[in-house]
Every structure is written in structure tokens, then in C-alpha cells.
């Protein structure tokens with residue numbers, strides 16, 4: 001069959017896998033002009049069959065090893081074969097170039113993301129905030145609870161970084177990047193900081209805004225260290241009381257506080273107190289701190305099956321001593337946690353509430369009755385906590401630090417050098433239980449005030465007192 005035949009190889013694609021071999025044959029001292037097509041054609045010069053039949057048979061064998069195999073052979077002039085070989089080679093080079101250009105862009109975008117994360121680590125930031133507008137992107141970091149280092153950056157590089165991160169690195173993001181879409185994902189990445197590789201996860205939340213989109217990234221360090229209750233900064237008497245509650249091995253212990261106030265860290269610290277012989281199942285959304293001794297299970301709060309309430313029921317069938325729940329935020333979970341505590345397990349959990357009595361109100365709102373909560377041995381204690389900012393002594397007044405153009409080297413402009421634990425611990429007794437049974441929180445409050453119970457409200461927040469003194473000095 002002739003090469004020019006319309007039904008022949010002319011419409012076929014050159015087999016790229018054997019292209020280098022064919023190019024080499026064409027360039028050797030005694031050239032054997034041949035080429036293979038994707039469709040299984042071997043095309044050679046007539047003379048090649050006369051002078052180098054073994055070479056062509058080898059080529060047929062190589063084709064047989066491939067998917068298309070060897071199907072037909074045909075002859076052509078050396079010029080036609082050489083042109084086809086060179087065209088295929090050029091096309092291949094062009095393809096490789098555009099592919100490497102794409103890879104290069106990806107690399108640049110990922111580098112931009114890593115730079116952003118390293119900057120966040122240097123600032124000891126918990127979150128990276130990005131707001132994309134038509135022409136710029138505003139970048140800020142949350143450091144010790146405050147938004148700092150707000151700057152405007154080039155929109156395109158950062159948008160590419162986010163898109164690249166979501167599209168190529170995410171473990172659970174399975175859609176193409178779309179600015180106007182609400183999406184969340186978690187990304188694992190390793191960055192180098194202080195010559196040390198740091199492994200971390202980014203929890204990315206993206207949502208459309210009026211004139212663009214906003215991205216919030218929470219940093220979760222994989223080697224996040226567990227702190228003991230004492231290391232948290234909890235007063236000794238509180239550590240002792242809480243430890244006694246935990247060691248009793250049953251009942252409900254709840255932790256309250258606003259978001260980002262270290263509740264998960266405290267929950268993990270409580271697990272350290274539990275004797276090694278006890279089986280602890282920790283249900284978390286998401287897993288923030290790796291706890292080697294604990295059976296940590298990821299939970300999806302909004303999932304129909306993998307939600308907290310269902311997972312508590314599953315955990316109860318796995319013979320645990322302790323169940324730790326990262327958050328009780330719905331009625332079903334509250335009831336499941338209560339049932340677990342009622343059946344003789346120790347249950348620790350966080351609840352979104354302002355203070356200890358707020359937790360009781362929240363549980364009542366979630367459908368647990370006063371009688372249920374007053375049941376002896378079930379609700380044992382409630383801890384409410386804050387992480388109070390420690391003002392930077394170098395720039396003294398935090399407000400001034402925010403307005404100043406000169407960045408303080410000690411606090412990097414946040415006005416805060418760290419945070420200090422502060423909290424209240426409520427241990428339930430018969431008097432309080434009687435008031436709870438009647439769902440009378442005002443009575444609980446009265447009892448506590450009479451006792452001189454050290455509540456969060458009665459102990460002075462650090463920053464407020466500092467600001468006052470700063471104002472006083474500035475008046476002089």
C-alpha cells in the first residue's frame with residue numbers, strides 16, 4: 001500500500017514513543033529510514049528492507065510490545081519519512097515547552113502560597129485573611145487574636161496562589177477554582193522556616209463578596225505540641241479541682257469560651273490527665289492537635305452520617321472509658337453526650353458560651369431539662385476560659401502600635417506579645433443542682449456571688465487595666 005493512499009498512514013499520528021529510535025536510525029552512518037505510527041503502521045524505505053532487514057524486524061518487535069502493536073507495513077521515500085519524523089519531533093518539543101511553562105506558573109503560584117504561610121509563621125499568626133477586589137488584594141494576619149500587618153498586594157499572584165493551592169494540593173477540594181463559588185478545602189503543605197521543615201495544614205474557606213471574593217486560611221501545625229493544664233497557665237487550685245473531676249472517671253465536663261480562645265488546647269490538656277489504661281475516643285472537626293495516646297476520629301459536623309451525634313453513638317459501641325467531643329452545637333449531640341455521661345463514661349466537650357452559667361443556659365436551649373442536668377453524677381463541672389492578650393511593653397499602647405507606621409520589632413506591630421490564660425471553674429454541688437433542677441440560673445448566680453466564687457467577670461482583664469494605665473501616663 002502506498003503512503004499517499006488516503007486510507008493509509010498519511011492520516012495517522014507518528015508514534016512518539018519510538019520517535020527517538022527512528023530519528024537515530026535516520027541519522028546513523030547507513031541510514032534506515034523508518035517510522036512507526038500510533039495505528040500500527042511501519043513505514044520504511046524500500047532500500048532499508050534490502051540492507052537492514054534485522055533493524056526493521058526489531059522495530060516491528062518494539063511495536064508489538066506497545067498497545068497498537070504491528071499491523072501493516074508500507075514504503076515511502078526517505079524525504080517523506082525524514083520530514084514526517086522531523087515534524088513529529090518539532091511538535092513534541094513545542095508541546096513540552098508549553099507544558100513546562102504551565103508547570104513553571106504552578107511553581108510560582110505555589111511559591112507565593114508558601115511565602116504567605118512562612119510570613120504567617122514568622123508573625124505567629126493563626127489565620128491569613130485575604131480580600132480580593134477587582135484590582136488589588138488586601139492581606140492581613142490574625143496574631144494573638146488581632147488583625148495586623150494589613151497591606152495591599154498584587155491581586156493576580158495571590159489569586160493564582162489560592163487557585164493553585166485549591167486545584168492541586170487540596171485533599172478534599174474536587175472542583176475547578178471559581179472565584180464566585182463558595183468553597184472550603186484543607187491543604188497539607190511543608191514549608192521551610194528557620195531552616196526547619198514545618199508540616200502544616202491550611203483550612204481554606206473562600207466565599208464571594210460584593211466586588212470579588214474573600215479567603216480565610218487557618219494554620220494548623222501538624223506537630224502542634226500538647227500542653228499540660230499547668231502549662232496552659234491555669235492556676236494550681238483549678239488544675240487540682242479539674243484533675244480530680246477527670247480522675248473520677250465519669251460525668252460531663254464542659255469547656256466554654258468564644259472561638260479562638262484555646263478550648264481545643266484545654267480539651268487536649270485534659271486528655272493528658274487521663275490514666276494510660278483508659279480508652280479515650282476523641283471526636284473532632286477538624287483534628288487540630290495530634291494526640292498520640294488518643295483514638296482521634298475526624299467528624300463532619302454537617303454530614304448526615306458522620307456528624308457528632310451519630311459518631312458519639314458509634315463511639316459508645318467501641319467500649320470507651322472517655323469520649324471527648326470537640327464541640328456540642330446541636331440538640332442531638334447534646335443529648336448523645338448526656339446519654340454517654342449517664343451511662344458511666346467520662347465525657348469532655350466544648351460548648352460555645354460566654355461563661356459557666358451560659359453553658360447551662362445553652363444546654364437548656366438545646367433541649368436538656370433542668371432535671372436531667374441536676375441528675376447527680378452527670379454534669380460534674382464547667383470551665384469557661386479566655387486567652388487575654390499580653391500587651392507589648394516595647395510599644396506600650398496597643399492603639400498607638402496599630403496607627404504607627406514604624407513596626408515594633410518585639411510584637412511585629414500587633415501590640416501584643418502573647419496571650420495569657422484566664423478562666424472560671426464551676427464545680428457542681430447539691431445547692432447548685434437544686435437551682436439547676438428548677439432551671440433557675442439567677443439562683444445559681446446568687447449562690448455563687450454569696451460564696452465569693454471567682455468568676456471571669458470578677459477578675460480584671462489584663463489589657464483593660466493596662467490600657468487604663470497607659471492613658472493615665474499619656475495625660476501627664
Ligand SMILES: [Zn+2]
Nearest residue numbers: 392395408411
Ligand atoms: Zn510592640
